[in-house]
Amino acid sequence: MGELGVRAEDLTAWKLALQKGTLPKLEEVSWPQEPFKTKFADALRNLEMPRFTRRYPAILNTLIKQMLTLVQDFEAKMAEAEEKQQKQQQQQQQRSMPQSQQQSQQQDGDNGQSGQAGGGGGDSEESEGTSQQEMQDQLEEALEGASEAQAEKREMKVQLQDADGDAGEPDKTEVDPALAKALDKIAEDIVNNFEQQMASVMENLERGEAAFDDLNALLDSGSEGFDLSRGTWRRSGWRELDTLRKVLEACPELRDLVRQLGRGGGKGPLRRAPEELEARGYPPGVIRSPLQPEEVRGLTRSGELSRMLPSEMALLAHGWPRRARADSSSDEGDAGRPAQAGGSGSPPAFAGAGASGDEDGLDMMEYYLPGAHAARMLHRVRRAERMLLSYERTGWLEDEPARVTSRMEIRPAAELGPIILCLDTSGSMKGARETVAKALALECLRGAHRQRRPCYLYAFSGPSEVQELELKVDVDALDALLEFLSSSFMGGTDVDAPLKLSLERLGQQQWAQADILMVTDGEIPQPDDTILATIRQQHELMGLEVHGLLVSSNTSDQMKALCTHLHTFRSWTAVGGNDYMY
Numbered sequence: 001m002g003e004l005g006v007r008a009e010d011l012t013a014w015k016l017a018l019q020k021g022t023l024p025k026l027e028e029v030s031w032p033q034e035p036f037k038t039k040f041a042d043a044l045r046n047l048e049m050p051r052f053t054r055r056y057p058a059i060l061n062t063l064i065k066q067m068l069t070l071v072q073d074f075e076a077k078m079a080e081a082e083e084k085q086q087k088q089q090q091q092q093q094q095r096s097m098p099q100s101q102q103q104s105q106q107q108d109g110d111n112g113q114s115g116q117a118g119g120g121g122g123d124s125e126e127s128e129g130t131s132q133q134e135m136q137d138q139l140e141e142a143l144e145g146a147s148e149a150q151a152e153k154r155e156m157k158v159q160l161q162d163a164d165g166d167a168g169e170p171d172k173t174e175v176d177p178a179l180a181k182a183l184d185k186i187a188e189d190i191v192n193n194f195e196q197q198m199a200s201v202m203e204n205l206e207r208g209e210a211a212f213d214d215l216n217a218l219l220d221s222g223s224e225g226f227d228l229s230r231g232t233w234r235r236s237g238w239r240e241l242d243t244l245r246k247v248l249e250a251c252p253e254l255r256d257l258v259r260q261l262g263r264g265g266g267k268g269p270l271r272r273a274p275e276e277l278e279a280r281g282y283p284p285g286v287i288r289s290p291l292q293p294e295e296v297r298g299l300t301r302s303g304e305l306s307r308m309l310p311s312e313m314a315l316l317a318h319g320w321p322r323r324a325r326a327d328s329s330s331d332e333g334d335a336g337r338p339a340q341a342g343g344s345g346s347p348p349a350f351a352g353a354g355a356s357g358d359e360d361g362l363d364m365m366e367y368y369l370p371g372a373h374a375a376r377m378l379h380r381v382r383r384a385e386r387m388l389l390s391y392e393r394t395g396w397l398e399d400e401p402a403r404v405t406s407r408m409e410i411r412p413a414a415e416l417g418p419i420i421l422c423l424d425t426s427g428s429m430k431g432a433r434e435t436v437a438k439a440l441a442l443e444c445l446r447g448a449h450r451q452r453r454p455c456y457l458y459a460f461s462g463p464s465e466v467q468e469l470e471l472k473v474d475v476d477a478l479d480a481l482l483e484f485l486s487s488s489f490m491g492g493t494d495v496d497a498p499l500k501l502s503l504e505r506l507g508q509q510q511w512a513q514a515d516i517l518m519v520t521d522g523e524i525p526q527p528d529d530t531i532l533a534t535i536r537q538q539h540e541l542m543g544l545e546v547h548g549l550l551v552s553s554n555t556s557d558q559m560k561a562l563c564t565h566l567h568t569f570r571s572w573t574a575v576g577g578n579d580y581m582y
Contacts, residue, residue: 007031015064021054032071033078036187040070043195047202058219058226059205066194066228074190081182201228204238211245211442213408213450218473232475237482244439244485250574254440257567258447259404261515261547262417267398274450275409276402285402286412292395303386312379312388319376321366408450417513418454419444420505421471422498424520425461425489432577433551434489436569437519440549441471444517445481449473454510458498459484461491466498495524495562499531506538516546518563522556532561539564 010031017024023041032040044050053060208215219226228234248254267286276285288297302308382388396412421444423437441457448455448471455471469480495518505511538544548563550556559566 011064011068014067015060018050018053018060018063019057021050023050032067032074035184036071036074036191039187039191040067040194043191047195047198049198049202052202052205056215056219056226058216062226062228070190070194074187077186077190078183081179081186085176085179085182201233204233204235207238207242207245211241212446212473217449218475218478227475230475230479232479232482235479235482235486237484237486240438240485241442241482244435244442247435247439247575248443251436251439251571253567253569253571254436254443255447257517257547257549258419258440258443261419261517261545262453262513267396267412270410270412271452272408273411273452275405275407275411277405278400279403280401282401282403284399285404286396286398287400287402288394288411289397289400290392290394292397293393294395295393297392297394300390300392301387302390303383303388304390305383305388307390307393308388309390312382312390315375316379318369319372319379321368321372323364323366325364416451416453417515418456418511419448420502420511420514420516421455421457422495422502422516422518423457423459424493424495424518424524425459425467425491426493426523427461427490428493428521428523429489429551432572432575433521435575436549436551437489438485439575440517440519441481441484445471445473445477454514456505456511456514457484458501460494460498461489463492463494464497465491465494466501468501493520493524495520495558496528496531499527499535503531503534503538506542506544512542515544517549518546518559519549519551520559521552522550522554522559523552524556524558526558527562535562 010029013024013029023044026037026041029037031037049059049063053063205215208218212218276287278287278289299309421441423441425434425437429437444455444457447453457467457469457471459467459469467484469484470477471481499516502516506514535544535546539546545565546563547565547567548559550559550566550568553568555566555568
């Protein structure tokens with residue numbers, strides 16, 4: 001393992017490479033230690049992690065923290081494996097030493113018994129001398145073994161110092177095959193566990209990227225940024241969200257309905273907002289038009305002389321006739337006439353008998369430059385075809401029928417009005433109707449994020465069963481929405497409770513310009529007369545609009561009395577249903 005400075009440099013190399021959407025060259029970094037380094041790089045490549053770390057810095061910061069945690073875990077287990085191997089080697093040495101001692105003791109005992117059997121004192125002295133000689137020989141062997149061990153230890157220390165001194169070279173010390181196999185198993189287990197945990201997260205990130213225009217606001221909304229400990233990116237509701245996104249692509253009428261909601265709009269400060277194009281039959285908006293010339297946007301083709309470029313003006317000037325003084329003497333005339341482009345001393349082409357006089361009484365002659373006729377005709381043709389290269393001067397027109405596209409641009413767009421969504425989650429809304437209701441909730445969230453407008457959801461069923469959820473792009477609201485998308489609809493129908501809550505919210509300044517969207521199958525009881533009277537009063541005084549989306553072919557009288565605009569969903573095949581079923 002290298003010094004702290006080497007580790008910091010290698011960590012910086014990993015971070016810079018991931019910022020660029022690539023992986024570092026493994027031969028140029030010595031940290032983390034093998035085999036963890038290669039296995040971790042392969043896991044990042046399999047997860048396509050560099051593609052996300054390049055676009056979303058919050059993911060990169062979280063990944064670096066995870067990497068440090070995994071390396072710490074690997075090094076701790078590696079130290080345990082090395083310590084375990086050392087203990088095993090010591091135990092083996094201890095097992096081998098008692099056996100030799102036991103053999104020597106047995107030999108001593110046998111010699112003693114033979115001496116006693118002989119009955120001589122000299123034999124005992126010889127046995128004692130022999131045992132002392134053997135003990136001295138063993139002591140010398142032990143000292144030689146210790147000196148060899150110290151020499152090997154000093155050699156290994158020198159090798160480690162050489163490896164630390166050379167920052168670019170990996171550690172070249174030989175590793176025991178059993179220890180190398182254990183380290184490979186440890187690294188593989190750690191990296192496989194990391195890859196399994198991140199696989200679902202990366203799939204959900206791809207679904208979120210497809211559903212929302214920009215994930216940076218969502219990833220940076222939490223206090224910890226891209227926080228994996230909350231479990232937001234591991235929820236099963238992401239699969240449901242991806243299915244609803246595909247439904248919205250097949251049902252453009254739902255997107256158009258959301259764009260119609262909310263009062264306000266018009267011109268405002270320059271900001272990033274959806275592009276609007278002129279289209280008849282659509283709600284009024286703000287469009288870019290040459291009828292309101294306010295600024296030079298770029299270059300275009302036109303037939304207007306006032307906006308053409310100097311290059312077009314030079315082409316026109318080349319076709320104009322020139323005037324020169326006609327002198328009587330040939331020398332003075334040749335000297336005073338402009339030369340033709342084809343030769344230095346040749347006279348110009350004069351225009352017939354076009355002589356005239358000036359203030360000094362001098363005769364002037366008109367002539368044309370070579371190619372003047374062709375230049376004049378080319379300019380006339382380009383003007384007739386409206387192909388003159390010109391400056392494009394445009395501006396912004398309000399209250400023009402406009403169609404909102406999915407492209408974003410910088411435009412003077414004011415904040416659109418808020419949306420209050422009331423969803424019927426009773427048992428009769430199961431099946432394809434439930435899919436339509438959830439898809440509309442997702443589109444309201446996407447519209448709120450794209451157009452920067454508040455949105456509030458009331459999911460109602462039986463009496464006093466109202467679920468409230470503010471739809472905005474942050475981690476808390478997304479958690480609640482994913483839980484809502486994963487739930488099933490059941491219960492009765494009580495429409496008075498969500499309408500009362502919606503009218504109370506309209507009394508707040510932030511929601512004063514909101515419109516109400518009621519999504520139901522029409523099987524609702526008659527709303528309270530007080531609620532209907534309040535809605536009519538708000539409609540007359542404040543311009544409140546109540547849109548109703550019927551996910552049924554039957555139009556109920558209750559919805560007609562409640563809503564100012566009534567819509568009927570028709571694209572049942574796009575949500576897995578049939579027209580005759582609804």
